[in-house]
Amino acid sequence: MDELTRQMHRREFLRLAGALGASAGIGAFLAACGASGSSSAPAASQAAPTTAASAGPAASAAATPGPTGTFNWLTWGDHWYQAEMDKIAADIGIKANITSFSDNIDAYTKIQQVGGQVDLVSGDALWVPHYYQSQLIDPFDINSLKVSSQLFSIARSFEIWTSPAGYLGYPNGWAPIQITYDPAHVTSGADSWQLLLDPKYKKRVVVEDQPVEIMAYMGKAAGVKDPYNMTDDEIAKAKALLIQLKPNILRLAPQATDTVAALKNGEAWIATINLGADTSVMDQGGPKLTTFTPKEGSIGWMDAEMQVHGGANENLLMPFLEVHEQAEYVAANFMLNRRPLFSEAAYKLLINQGQQELADHLLFNKPETVLTMTLKGPGTSTQKVIAAFNDVFGA
Amino acid sequence: MTAETLDGAASAPLAGVPNSLVRRLGRALPALPGLAVLLFLFLVPMAIMFVFSFWRTNNDFRLVPDWNLDNYARFFLEGTYLRTFLKTLVMGSLVTLATLLIGIPFAYFLVRYTNRWVQRAILLAVIVPFWTSYLVRVYAWQAILGEHGALNQFLMGIGLINQPSTLFNYDDPGVFVVLTYIYFPFAVLALYAALEKFDFTQLNAAQDLGARPDQAFRHILLPQIRAGIITACIFVFIPILGEFLTPTLVGGAQSSLIANLVVNYLRQAQFAEGGALAIIIAAFVTVVMIVFRKSLRVEDVVTSG
Numbered sequence: 001m002d003e004l005t006r007q008m009h010r011r012e013f014l015r016l017a018g019a020l021g022a023s024a025g026i027g028a029f030l031a032a033c034g035a036s037g038s039s040s041a042p043a044a045s046q047a048a049p050t051t052a053a054s055a056g057p058a059a060s061a062a063a064t065p066g067p068t069g070t071f072n073w074l075t076w077g078d079h080w081y082q083a084e085m086d087k088i089a090a091d092i093g094i095k096a097n098i099t100s101f102s103d104n105i106d107a108y109t110k111i112q113q114v115g116g117q118v119d120l121v122s123g124d125a126l127w128v129p130h131y132y133q134s135q136l137i138d139p140f141d142i143n144s145l146k147v148s149s150q151l152f153s154i155a156r157s158f159e160i161w162t163s164p165a166g167y168l169g170y171p172n173g174w175a176p177i178q179i180t181y182d183p184a185h186v187t188s189g190a191d192s193w194q195l196l197l198d199p200k201y202k203k204r205v206v207v208e209d210q211p212v213e214i215m216a217y218m219g220k221a222a223g224v225k226d227p228y229n230m231t232d233d234e235i236a237k238a239k240a241l242l243i244q245l246k247p248n249i250l251r252l253a254p255q256a257t258d259t260v261a262a263l264k265n266g267e268a269w270i271a272t273i274n275l276g277a278d279t280s281v282m283d284q285g286g287p288k289l290t291t292f293t294p295k296e297g298s299i300g301w302m303d304a305e306m307q308v309h310g311g312a313n314e315n316l317l318m319p320f321l322e323v324h325e326q327a328e329y330v331a332a333n334f335m336l337n338r339r340p341l342f343s344e345a346a347y348k349l350l351i352n353q354g355q356q357e358l359a360d361h362l363l364f365n366k367p368e369t370v371l372t373m374t375l376k377g378p379g380t381s382t383q384k385v386i387a388a389f390n391d392v393f394g395a
Numbered sequence: 396m397t398a399e400t401l402d403g404a405a406s407a408p409l410a411g412v413p414n415s416l417v418r419r420l421g422r423a424l425p426a427l428p429g430l431a432v433l434l435f436l437f438l439v440p441m442a443i444m445f446v447f448s449f450w451r452t453n454n455d456f457r458l459v460p461d462w463n464l465d466n467y468a469r470f471f472l473e474g475t476y477l478r479t480f481l482k483t484l485v486m487g488s489l490v491t492l493a494t495l496l497i498g499i500p501f502a503y504f505l506v507r508y509t510n511r512w513v514q515r516a517i518l519l520a521v522i523v524p525f526w527t528s529y530l531v532r533v534y535a536w537q538a539i540l541g542e543h544g545a546l547n548q549f550l551m552g553i554g555l556i557n558q559p560s561t562l563f564n565y566d567d568p569g570v571f572v573v574l575t576y577i578y579f580p581f582a583v584l585a586l587y588a589a590l591e592k593f594d595f596t597q598l599n600a601a602q603d604l605g606a607r608p609d610q611a612f613r614h615i616l617l618p619q620i621r622a623g624i625i626t627a628c629i630f631v632f633i634p635i636l637g638e639f640l641t642p643t644l645v646g647g648a649q650s651s652l653i654a655n656l657v658v659n660y661l662r663q664a665q666f667a668e669g670g671a672l673a674i675i676i677a678a679f680v681t682v683v684m685i686v687f688r689k690s691l692r693v694e695d696v697v698t699s700g
Binding site for chain 1: 452454455456457469473475476478479481482541542543561564565643644646647648649651655656659660662663664665668
């Protein structure tokens with residue numbers, strides 16, 4: 001930040017001073033209101049740290065006056081929060097017209113149809129190179145963004161996101177799918193996907209209603225190496241485990257909040273969750289849960305913001321990311337949504353804020369974990385996988 | 396047509412004006428928005444989906460015109476789809492029957508034994524749930540039917556059970572109860588409209604002539620509210636064939652209906668495969684509608700106004 005300050009002209013300094021004043025106000029607001037994030041933020045009841053509105057992002061925003069305007073962003077609800085967007089708009093004059101989507105396939109098919117009508121799109125892991133191969137996004141030089149120096153170094157060099165033309169997206173967050181259970185009801189020491197299949201837990205398991213992902217981790221349980229591109233034999237193995245799993249499933253939860261609710265009220269004893277959902281259960285007064293990553297390996301996601309090819313507002317994206325990805329905003333986002341992000345500076349900020357225990361519990365300090373996960377991506381076996389899933393869950 | 400009517404027609408303001416194209420278009424003008432909605436938001440999408448259902452989805456999630464019948468064959472050759480469709484028909488039939496069994500006495504009581512003001516108040520109460528979203532109403536049932544829900548609390552409170560029952564907990568009975576609740580107002584409104592026009596002195600006359608109450612009900616009342624019953628069946632049975640939200644929210648893993656299987660394809664952009672299943676359901680609905688329509692006699696339609 002000092003370097004940035006040195007580069008500032010008088011006019012920029014005045015602008016920063018104004019931003020700082022606004023920051024203080026927003027910080028107080030965030031602290032007072034607790035949940036100031038978007039309604040779609042899963043853990044909106046969590047207060048954003050006051051650092052969200054401290055000087056950092058505003059200073060960066062003010063450092064280089066740039067283009068102003070509105071761009072179109074297709075993203076998940078947990079990639080932003082309203083107070084942040086309001087402040088960015090006030091500081092640098094860039095607004096985002098945000099459209100939410102539910103799943104990668106949803107966003108991908110939309111971009112296929114509308115292309116450059118969207119400027120920025122979020123996507124997971126192997127979906128990112130798939131966008132690139134389909135010529136739907138433009139790579140960029142990630143190191144040209146000053147804020148990228150705040151990333152864990154591993155996040156700037158993921159092979160799957162590297163192309164000769166540049167980096168395919170700006171890294172955001174990540175999480176493996178884990179298993180959590182209530183030790184009051186479940187034999188402790190579980191470390192395998194097999195826990196889901198134990199007949200002792202009939203109608204006590206909740207999994208999210210995502211057929212392709214369920215089949216993928218059944219594939220992992222069956223020892224399949226590439227569960228998004230399964231052969232017919234591998235699908236048969238995964239299906240056999242799914243048949244064992246079915247009687248144990250209390251419900252296929254439409255969204256993560258339903259899983260949290262079922263664990264909280266004790267209807268479910270075991271669930272597959274995205275990293276961090278267990279803390280949401282405990283925060284809401286539910287039982288203390290034990291969570292583990294299955295020894296057979298897990299599937300997981302890591303997502304990025306991608307620049308859509310032909311977007312009309314391309315010039316707004318880098319200035320926006322330069323501010324949006326500042327540690328203060330990322331740390332606040334972490335506190336709202338409880339999953340690790342790729343910003344090392346945000347991790348250090350969280351330590352300063354006394355949140356190291358939570359951050360470490362949620363593996364914020366171990367981004368290399370993503371290298372051990374089977375990453376989400378578009379598969380060649382999707383259709384057959386759904387057929388198998390329907391065969392099990394149909395009458 | 397009587398001579399009087401013909402005279403009236405001859406003296407109508409437009410009488411004598413040539414039956415020109417402009418005039419006919421003028422008459423059709425008010426219907427154009429509705430026709431446009433029907434054409435562009437129903438017929439055209441259905442036609443597109445019908446064409447797509449013979450195509451294939453490639454690994455890039457694009458529809459390719461690789462014409463085939465596999466998507467339809469899947470429904471008939473893989474047992475799960477026929478079984479699930481059959482289960483959907485059974486669920487739809489049971490819910491329709493339940494709404495009729497509850498709705499007919501309810502509407503009968505309302506029309507025969509209450510005054511206008513009470514009728515309006517109760518009908519309002521029937522309609523009030525529509526003011527909230529479908530999703531909210533179904534979610535509310537989770538709080539009622541769940542393991543720690545209001546129903547179990549009540550049953551344990553009165554000492555009927557010692558521990559929470561899982562009878563309605565994320566299983567078919569729960570889906571049945573919630574669907575009955577959701578579609579009951581549709582049935583009641585249709586039945587009320589039919590019963591309101593019924594002359595109840597006919598029941599007294601039938602009993603005066605020696606008919607037992609049940610005979611009067613079957614031979615006098617039911618035939619005359621037939622149109623209302625069929626309308627109620629259409630309003631309840633047909634939407635249930637496309638129900639996927641209620642089974643998802645209160646049905647658990649054991650309670651998929653056919654639309655849930657279709658949705659699994661559509662959510663993964665397998666539009667050709669999901670489209671074929673949807674077309675089969677739509678074709679079945681069309682057949683059901685034709686059967687219902689044929690079972691309505693002309694006098695039923697006239698009677699129902």
